Amino acid sequence: MRRRDFLKTAVAGGIGASLSGAYLQPAWAQNPIKIGLPTVLSGGNAQYGIQAKRACELFGKEINAKGGILGRPVEFIYEDTGSDPATAVRKAQKLVEKDGVKFLTGTVLSSEALAVSAKCPEWKVILMSTINGAGSLTAKAWNRYFFRVNTSGPMGARAVSLYLAEAPMKRFFGLGSDYAWGRDSVASFSTQITAAKKEVVGKDYPPVGTKDFASYIGKIKQSKAEACYMALPGQDATIFFKQAFQFGLTREVKLVTEILELENMKAVGEAMAGTIGSTRYPFTVDTPKNRDFVKRFHAMHGVYPDMFDGETYEGLEWLAQVIQKVGTADDVEKVIDAWEDSSYEGLEGPFFMRKCDHQAVQPGFVVEAVKDPNYPHLIPKILATYPGERVTPKCRTEEFA
């Protein structure tokens, strides 16, 4: 056989093989739908990035086993931002320009989300928040390419305020971390609790990364508050709970936290029992869909899903539902139009995507950290559930009707 003939045969054979491959496996012949996660995978905030990643792994495995979305497999690309907004933008840009993703999610800090979101109109890609709490993301800083599937900070504060308005406690202390989320949450809480004819007897804003809360604990004791409302990020909250217990504060003052995370409960242990707070997603919610999800999640990862495991899974499922309906994953404008005013049955109940600010209206929860012999750590017990209309702020604001 001459070289030329060999080449001809080889090329023809190659084309034939790829064609027959295409007929045999129509699904995988197409490009994958890529979802990019500029998330935090190193340092202290890595726990949140890992939650997002766990949810993606479960969702990816399940959807691809069912033939993907529109017959296309789903692929996730993870990038580590190291909790830095400038790096988050750079990594997001890499995902958009080099990898060609049309959908970004998994941003961990609100500051990162604000920075990435501001670039999305230029890049023409969707940023789907499943973690970020800052109210401004769907208010002042909102743009058409940003969607928030998760419960926001003001929504969490709202649920807790509604609950406390009916509780017997009258005197409150506000303790918020010294940055946007902590200060916003305490301010929002104060307004609402004062409106309920209760008193805020003191406020303090410890800096992020505080390792000794003794002074703050002293002040809370001195204020004779009956409860302390706190908005501290994960690690700071863990340290605060430990020290509050050591100082005996938990015996005198009820601790109320803007978010009650599984990660905190695992790290603090029983010293945290009795703490109440809101949660973005409590894995103990008793819906058939959630019970099944928790079982599948635990089977894959060996742990119970934390808040952002659940929220991220919901976001991905909802996005897939929208893409399926609109019939394309490449025309971002069409996906946005179809997502607006759409409904989705989430793990915790019904979700609705408001057109005006792309905030998902969803139920709000107040939970208490309790011991349960069936679990290796404390679990969130649901004390109250509020319908989405009561806990979602007015459109493009951080205020409530």
Add this chain to the structure above:
Amino acid sequence: MAILVEQLLNALALAGLLFLVSVGLSLVFGILRVVNFAHGVFYMLGAYLGFTAVAVSGWFWLSLVVVPPLVGVVGALLEASTLRFIYRRPPIYQLLLTFGLALILEESVRVIYGPTAKGIDPPPLLQGAVEIAGTFYPRYRLFLVVLGIVVGLGVWLFLQRTRTGLVIRAVAQNSEMADCLGANVGRVRTLVFGAACALAGLGGVAAGPMTTAYLGMGIGVIVDAFVVVVIGGLGSIGGSMAGSLIVGAAQTWGAFYLPETAMVIMYAVMGVILIFRPWGLFGEEE
């Protein structure tokens, strides 16, 4: 009165912890002339190993004795395998190297222990609170005050009263001359680096029950430790003690009386000292 006593104890307990970390940082600079960015990570390593030791043995006191030497050995090995080769290069090389070591160690801890903080309970003897001047104060914090004082005295006596201490001080003063006089400078450096890491590890074990063991605790503490060392003077033990007291007081009292400026106070003190005594309170003018 009760509040004053409580605030005083708060400042002393924090100072005790800061001292355990900063004294090593200060010694390493004084003797090796290296700004060790990885110092805080050894503190974190101490806390995590302390967690493991308590989890395995169920005995906090054992971890307090076993973990610091372990951290010290890790430190000494790293010094002997990396830092030793670049002492002659400009300081920026050492800074970059220790910064790299800090990142590698921190990520290694994350890979091994996962991102979740690890809670450590104080030993039964130190649980609960005691009544002092009408206020209940956690026993564990009183222990931190005592630990800081004991370690401070111990290090000082070691440097002043032992032969090894004498050699270390000689190397600190003039390493070339000490080399000529027969001191094994390389070994002294490794020893000091390891000992400093062991002290940071001790600080980490001691911090565990107060702050839990968590990623990022090293970076958080190193900033405070640098401020302590700048205020007290690089290379001085008395300076580390004074600096720890000043920073401890600035942080706790600032947070209590002037919460909006708590962070600023510490740096303001440092700024004033840098202007009027750039070599620190107890440091020596060079």
